[in-house]
Amino acid sequence: xxxxxxxxxxxxxxxxxxxxxxxxxxxxxxxxxxxxxxxxxxxxxxxxxxxxxxxxxxxxxxxxxxxxxxxxxxxxxxxxxxxxxxxxxxxxxxxxxxxxxxxxxxxxxxxxxxxxxxxxxxxxxxxxxxxxxxxxxxxxxxxxxxxxxxxxxxxxxxxxxxxxxxxxxxxxxxxxxxxxxxxxxxxxxxxxxxxxxxxxxxxxxxxxxxxxxxxxxxxxxxxxxxxxxxxxxxxxxxxxxxxxxxxxxxxxxxxxxxxxxxxxxxxxxxxxxxxxxxxxxxxxxxxxxxxxxxxxxxxxxxxxxxxxxxxxxxxxxxxxxxxxxxxxxxxxxxxxxxxxxxxxxxxxxxxxxxxxxxxxxxxxxxxxx
Amino acid sequence: xxxxxxxxxxxxxxxxxxxxxxxxxxxxxxxxxxxxxxxxxxxxxxxxxxxxxxxxxxxxxxxxxxxxxxxxxxxxxxxxxxxxxxxxxxxxxxxxxxxxxxxxxxxxxxxxxxxxxxxxxxxxxxxxxxxxxxxxxxxxxxxxxxxxxxxxxxxxxxxxxxxxxxxxxxxxxxxxxxxxxxxxxxxxxxxxxxxxxxxxxxxxxxxxxxxxxxxxxxxxxxxxxxxxxxxxxxxxxxxxxxxxxxxxxxxxxxxxxxxxxxxxxxxxxxxxxxxxxxxxxx
Numbered sequence: 212x213x214x215x216x217x218x219x220x221x222x223x224x225x226x227x228x229x230x231x232x233x234x235x236x237x238x239x240x241x242x243x244x245x246x247x248x249x250x251x252x253x254x255x256x257x258x259x260x261x262x263x264x265x266x267x268x269x270x271x272x273x274x275x276x277x278x279x280x281x282x283x284x285x286x287x288x289x290x291x292x293x294x295x296x297x298x299x300x301x302x303x304x305x306x307x308x309x310x311x312x313x314x315x316x317x318x319x320x321x322x323x324x325x326x327x328x329x330x331x332x333x334x335x336x337x338x339x340x341x342x343x344x345x346x347x348x349x350x351x352x353x354x355x356x357x358x359x360x361x362x363x364x365x366x367x368x369x370x371x372x373x374x375x376x377x378x379x380x381x382x383x384x385x386x387x388x389x390x391x392x393x394x395x396x397x398x399x400x401x402x403x404x405x406x407x408x409x410x411x412x413x414x415x416x417x418x419x420x421x422x423x424x425x426x427x428x429x430x431x432x433x434x435x436x437x438x439x440x441x442x443x444x445x446x447x448x449x450x451x452x453x454x455x456x457x458x459x460x461x462x463x464x465x466x467x468x469x470x471x472x473x474x475x476x477x478x479x480x481x482x483x484x485x486x487x488x489x490x491x492x493x494x495x496x497x498x499x500x501x502x503x504x505x506x507x508x509x510x511x512x513x514x515x516x517x518x519x520x521x522x523x524x525x526x527x528x529x530x531x532x533x534x535x536x537x538x539x540x541x542x543x544x545x546x547x548x549x550x551x552x553x554x555x556x557x558x559x560x561x562x563x564x565x566x567x568x569x570x571x572x573x574x575x576x577x578x579x580x
Numbered sequence: 581x582x583x584x585x586x587x588x589x590x591x592x593x594x595x596x597x598x599x600x601x602x603x604x605x606x607x608x609x610x611x612x613x614x615x616x617x618x619x620x621x622x623x624x625x626x627x628x629x630x631x632x633x634x635x636x637x638x639x640x641x642x643x644x645x646x647x648x649x650x651x652x653x654x655x656x657x658x659x660x661x662x663x664x665x666x667x668x669x670x671x672x673x674x675x676x677x678x679x680x681x682x683x684x685x686x687x688x689x690x691x692x693x694x695x696x697x698x699x700x701x702x703x704x705x706x707x708x709x710x711x712x713x714x715x716x717x718x719x720x721x722x723x724x725x726x727x728x729x730x731x732x733x734x735x736x737x738x739x740x741x742x743x744x745x746x747x748x749x750x751x752x753x754x755x756x757x758x759x760x761x762x763x764x765x766x767x768x769x770x771x772x773x774x775x776x777x778x779x780x781x782x783x784x785x786x787x788x789x790x791x792x793x794x795x796x797x798x799x800x801x802x803x804x805x806x807x808x809x810x811x812x813x814x815x816x817x818x819x820x821x822x823x824x825x826x827x828x829x830x831x832x833x834x835x836x837x838x839x840x841x842x843x844x845x846x847x848x849x850x851x852x853x854x855x856x857x858x859x860x861x862x
Contacts, residue, residue, distance in 0.1 A: 238816045242809050249805045256795040256853055289793045336791070345789075382710040489710050514713040515786050526788040527713075541788040551790060555777045562773055566766045 235307035244301050255288035302333045324561030331554035338547030350374035352536045359542040371500040377538040381488040394478035423448040441535050445485050495538040585643035592636030593695040600629035600687035607684035629687040637671045651708045656724035663701035667694050669732030681760045685747050689739040719782035727775035733768030734842045741835035761831035769807045795853040799845040806841050810834040
């Protein structure tokens with residue numbers, strides 16, 4: 212790996228720079244740094260990352276640990292100067308180890324490639340930190356934007372982006388049930404919601420009929436309508452018949468407490484339950500327009516299928532569950548990606564060479580000798 | 581059919597335990613250059629144990645394939661599914677190691693390890709649910725497979741460390757044990773590296789960034805540091821005054837400590853720390 216003095220971290224000879232270089236070349240120093248970084252990382256995963264509230268931290272971790280978290284910035288560990296300094300020192304140590312071994316040979320090739328690839332990844336991460344842009348944009352259906360939001364404020368996209376449609380697809384249809392409980396019943400009875408079906412509830416002639424089902428309940432001048440094709444306010448209209456006569460009413464999945472009639476007095480409790488199936492996909496269908504307002508692209512953005520456009524990459528990030536009509540897209544620009552991906556390719560190749568090719572070369576060399 | 585294959589696999593590993601333990605006991609108790617009869621009996625015992633391990637592996641592979649067909653997606657989406665891959669990886673690593681090295685008790689370690697993984701997976705509710713949007717990627721198979729096989733290799737190194745402490749310390753060549761431990765951990769390290777990298781590339785596709793200091797990512801990096809430190813320590817061991825005879829002890833310490841980190845990365849993070857990988861906890 213390098214000479215024995217440096218490897219064992221023995222006292223170095225020479226001036227301050229030479230001593231510093233020897234220290235950086237020392238594997239023992241690199242191992243100590245690795246241990247420190249690992250310990251810091253452990254702390255970073257145990258302490259929730261976010262704003263620091265001293266009272267909450269003291270209540271949770273005790274006085275000493277709570278204050279120490281604030282002092283060391285463990286609540287925002289990965290952006291603290293001392294942690295970034297440790298990572299920088301580690302990169303410096305890796306670079307010194309890599310480039311102070313003299314001329315690379317077939318024996319040291321794998322090790323050089325491994326360490327160089329770590330430096331490439333580090334360089335890419337630095338490029339991201341210095342020149343990268345991370346932001347997001349929330350778009351309602353039909354809305355057009357020219358900029359997105361970052362921590363530093365609004366940043367122009369360089370094009371116009373319109374959300375034509377936001378769609379959530381599910382694995383199957385939702386499970387819709389009416390839960391009916393007559394006075395005296397221990398548990399409610401589950402009734403599948405099927406428009407037109409009449410279900411007998413008791414021998415005295417009490418029955419329930421499902422009249423209508425609406426996805427997005429609204430009342431306008433024409434009466435009850437569905438405001439959209441999305442299930443934002445699901446409701447069913449039922450007719451209940453019994454010995455005391457009949458009545459109709461609306462039951463709302465989102466507002467189970469809403470009562471059109473005093474059903475308790477009639478000895479019947481009713482609830483409408485709508486359980487959605489698991490989400491299969493989020494899809495934002497967008498149109499990209501140029502400065503003149505002309506359409507240049509129409510694309511879909513899904514999780515695992517981002518859209519590369521100009522210098523930005525757009526990701527499906529979030530949505531508004533209340534309206535299901537607003538999509539939140541992540542907007543990222545990362546100039547360090549080529550360096551990072553080059554490191555990603557080289558790192559396993561270097562390791563494979565070190566573990567499996569070099570021993571073959573060594574064996575061949577010893578055989579020749 | 582699926583359940584039957586899992587039970588056959590479990591039964592095969594279970595059946596291999598007494599056979600392989602008997603083999604180890606006889607070998608360890610046999611005087612050097614034992615009789616011809618003892619030698620024949622040992623060959624059959626070892627073959628029987630290995631045949632049971634291979635049969636257990638085949639049944640487990642059948643179970644995974646059946647599950648893949650039934651659910652319509654690769655069986656990598658929860659803990660019991662990924663544990664099946666870990667068991668397969670562990671057995672495959674054992675078979676390769678077995679082809680290169682011959683220590684008494686290796687078979688016992690292999691079937692006990694595989695059995696422990698399957699028994700542990702039985703503790704979880706095995707509900708094969710649909711894939712959430714983030715998991716619908718071609719990277720799923722590659723990322724989870726490489727990580728699970730690397731965990732299998734680290735488990736193999738852990739088992740060998742336990743065997744060294746229990747059986748081999750005073751009778752086997754320290755140099756050979758050192759070579760085997762090194763190769764197991766180096767192989768696991770290579771696969772873990774590929775697993776972390778593939779996860780990073782996938783994370784950029786799904787979440788927009790290749791690294792976000794999510795607890796699962798961070799603990800994977802910590803585990804990578806532990807095994808990376810081992811590989812470096814091994815190189816400077818002589819400069820630090822660690823003799824060749826003491827290297828197996830160093831290997832054993834790293835194999836045990838490293839596997840503790842693997843376990844926390846795999847299970848601890850999924851259950852104890854809030855993570856974007858929380859879909860893997862079930």
